[in-house]
Amino acid sequence: MEDKNKESLHLRLIPYFEKYGILLLLVLMILVMHILQPDVFLSWRNVTNVFKQISWQSMLALGVFMVIVTAGIDLSVGSIMMLSLMILAVVAKAGAPWFIVVMTPLIAGFLCGLFNGLGITLLRMPHPFIMTLGTLYIFRGAGNLISGGTPISGFTDEVRYLGHGRIDLQWLGLEKSQYLPVSLVLIAIVYIIFWIFLNHSKTGKWIYAIGGNPNAARASGINVNKILVIVYSLCGFLSGIGALILAGRTDSGYPNAGLQSELDAIAACIIGGASFFGGRGTVLGVFAGVMIMGILRNGLNLMDVSSFWQQVLIGSIIVLAVYIDVLRRDLGTRK
Amino acid sequence: MSSSKELLLEAKGITKYFGTITALENVNLKVYAGECLGVVGDNGAGKSTLMKVLSGLYKPSSGSLHFQGKEQVLESPRDSQILGLEMVYQDLALAGNLPIGENIFLGREPTKNLGFLKLLDFNKIKELTNAHLDKLKINVKSADQKVEELSGGQRQAVAIARSTAFNAKVVIMDEPTAALAIKEVGKVLDLINGLKKTGVGVIVISHRMDDIFTVCDRVMALFQGTNFAEAELISTSRDEVIGWIMGKK
Numbered sequence: 169m170e171d172k173n174k175e176s177l178h179l180r181l182i183p184y185f186e187k188y189g190i191l192l193l194l195v196l197m198i199l200v201m202h203i204l205q206p207d208v209f210l211s212w213r214n215v216t217n218v219f220k221q222i223s224w225q226s227m228l229a230l231g232v233f234m235v236i237v238t239a240g241i242d243l244s245v246g247s248i249m250m251l252s253l254m255i256l257a258v259v260a261k262a263g264a265p266w267f268i269v270v271m272t273p274l275i276a277g278f279l280c281g282l283f284n285g286l287g288i289t290l291l292r293m294p295h296p297f298i299m300t301l302g303t304l305y306i307f308r309g310a311g312n313l314i315s316g317g318t319p320i321s322g323f324t325d326e327v328r329y330l331g332h333g334r335i336d337l338q339w340l341g342l343e344k345s346q347y348l349p350v351s352l353v354l355i356a357i358v359y360i361i362f363w364i365f366l367n368h369s370k371t372g373k374w375i376y377a378i379g380g381n382p383n384a385a386r387a388s389g390i391n392v393n394k395i396l397v398i399v400y401s402l403c404g405f406l407s408g409i410g411a412l413i414l415a416g417r418t419d420s421g422y423p424n425a426g427l428q429s430e431l432d433a434i435a436a437c438i439i440g441g442a443s444f445f446g447g448r449g450t451v452l453g454v455f456a457g458v459m460i461m462g463i464l465r466n467g468l469n470l471m472d473v474s475s476f477w478q479q480v481l482i483g484s485i486i487v488l489a490v491y492i493d494v495l496r497r498d499l500g501t502r503k
Numbered sequence: 504m505s506s507s508k509e510l511l512l513e514a515k516g517i518t519k520y521f522g523t524i525t526a527l528e529n530v531n532l533k534v535y536a537g538e539c540l541g542v543v544g545d546n547g548a549g550k551s552t553l554m555k556v557l558s559g560l561y562k563p564s565s566g567s568l569h570f571q572g573k574e575q576v577l578e579s580p581r582d583s584q585i586l587g588l589e590m591v592y593q594d595l596a597l598a599g600n601l602p603i604g605e606n607i608f609l610g611r612e613p614t615k616n617l618g619f620l621k622l623l624d625f626n627k628i629k630e631l632t633n634a635h636l637d638k639l640k641i642n643v644k645s646a647d648q649k650v651e652e653l654s655g656g657q658r659q660a661v662a663i664a665r666s667t668a669f670n671a672k673v674v675i676m677d678e679p680t681a682a683l684a685i686k687e688v689g690k691v692l693d694l695i696n697g698l699k700k701t702g703v704g705v706i707v708i709s710h711r712m713d714d715i716f717t718v719c720d721r722v723m724a725l726f727q728g729t730n731f732a733e734a735e736l737i738s739t740s741r742d743e744v745i746g747w748i749m750g751k752k
Contacts, residue, residue, distance in 0.1 A: 364620075364622075368622040368623050369620075369621070369622065369623065370612050370614065370621075370623065373601075373605065373609075373612060373623060374609075374610070376598070376600060376601060377598045377601060377605075377609055379600065380598030380599055380600035380601055381596065381597065381598040381599065383592070383594060383596055384596040384597050384598045384606070384609065385598070385609070385610075386560075386580070387560075387580055387590065387592055387596040388580070388596070388609040388610030388611075389579060389580045389581030389584055389610045389611075390609070390610050446600075447598065447599075447600035447601075448600055
């Protein structure tokens, strides 16, 4: 009897662990970093730095996360961001007004995602891996074609606002250096919108259902292909937002933008608890995954650890996070 | 016996080709209210194809479907659901990562308006799920439990609950007891008998003669994509039906 109670308590804790376990890890990391670097790590300057550094990655990760929930993958997000950035740069250099320049990466990203989605569904690709591997090359090649493979620099302040803008907090009695980066506010807004979308809308629920069992979704009358096209399009759109942020941060479109960032995005999702089998993971988890990678890089930089060690550590965390996922599946699922 | 009851679903002359393969040829089928029709046949006899035609997942190459006397053309499973025709698939068609309630209402979730936003109404889903599970006397810990945490029999019960949550008139079940432990088979067969009492027409595809002879009123056999034999249950025997499956009369 006592054993039974023990087990049920243990089983009842699993969903909470599933939901918030990754936040515990994040808090733990922050504590450790604070102890190791008490003067610097939690300073205003450093914290805002972390958020500025993760700003565009967080957009790619959120897009890839939605795709992973459907048991798919998008390898092209880095290239979509680069192509969108290059289009933005070319349009800006051509002298278009800022509100048009700002729209171009969003539209370009959306169209790239739409292209992925239509390719996967209409061409009946055996796996999204193949379609998006193809477009990883296509989009980056296209970006270099339109820009001639050279960087294009110099944007107006309006174009740079999302990536570079500052919200002054002096009216709160803070110092001038204690500002809020606009990109931080943007991350919060985008993540909240997508949290509502994924958890409280029909389409969001269907995205999870498709990841859980696409046959169940189909049998329920859900148009699975339509939902997949929406998911890949939104992923492209988010990569477009990433391009706009990056344009602001670097003030330039450059050929190596977003190189290998698709792998960072996938890593953040996996660390954050998304499952490659689909149907599992939360927006909060992805945010935690992005933060963990950002803080790890930032902390190791502060401590002058070589970037080679950063690679080793991030890789180890991925393997560990997935192993925890495997253990949790063993515990939580009836065989 | 059947003649006094309402004819719910009738398939006339259903033929289905896949490329050059003829999966079904000129197949006819009738289901009446409150009746259970057993469909038997060997692997490849065309049972699953016929059911997928009935549920709107496949379009027949020729032939017609009539629901309550009216001819209907089904473009998708959604069309058949709207008519009150539901399917319980052999692989159960449940999303294990979602709770019981969200599975039952998948694709037909109740929503509430919050300003201009249309959001899922989780309280209503829970409330309707509990009421429906009570009605069918299905016991689970909670409507919030994920389907992957359930036993095979409980999953089958959820699949049946799902098929009847929207006033279904005809429920088609593909091998409803195939994956179940023996002690769970009885519960599922009780559920089917319960559905019949409420006037639902049930079609059961099964290999298990025990199932057919426990819940069905009539049995029809398919052989190589054609109607082979059909009889009221009281006028046939297990051995005869097994013979039909093997193509012997």
